[in-house]
Amino acid sequence: MSPYQNLEEYNISITNEVKDRFSKIIDEIGEDVNRDGLQKTPERAAKAMLFLTQGYRQDAAEILKSAMFKEDYDDMVIIKDIEVYSLCEHHMLPFFGKAHIAYIPNGHIVGLSKIPRVVDVFARRLQVQERLTHDILECLNDTLKPKGVAVVIEASHMCMMMRGVQKQNSVTTTSGFRGQFEKIETRNEFLKLISSDLS
């Protein structure tokens, strides 16, 4: 049984735990955690970290199920240029970029906003770009049961920019395809549509 009475109590307790650890880190790097500008930093950092990892406490399938509508439309639906902000699991530094997602409905469409919400649920965890791509792909495939689903993510990794190899302009692309997108013509149509600027 959880030692917490409710979610609010749990949130306060976990924020305090993370805050204490940030306080220790600031101290260990040689800063004075009691100086004016830093006094509230452990708490701010704890809140930020818990926000950036809130995906562990969310259910992506439930989000999709909350807005699935019966509809006969069975052509490709594409949402492109969805902003992605995640944290790499190796350095806990951000990686960020865009996701392009398509599916071909199979009797049900989904509320459009739910797809970026699913991206956020998986992005707000410690991730590698490859697993993030597959988490989104498998969730859409298992929940919507579409005729096909495609996910492409293009991202830059701060751990390769600010430190380490220090490459400022490299972009990593990952992709996953299921169902009809495994056919080369359907996949090519999707790739053509996400690279075109229709405006």
Ligand SMILES: Nc1nc2c(ncn2[C@@H]2O[C@H](COP(=O)(O)OP(=O)(O)OP(=O)(O)O)[C@@H](O)[C@H]2O)c(=O)[nH]1
């Ligand atoms: N495949 C994959 N690798 C990632 C991702 N994010 C970070 N990495 C890599 O994870 C690797 C960790 O390698 P290590 O050699 O253990 O860590 P490191 O000594 O900090 O490596 P450098 O970054 O090369 O300095 C690095 O090559 C990172 O570029 C990701 O999303 N996918």
Ligand SMILES: [Zn+2]
């Ligand atoms: Zn990294």
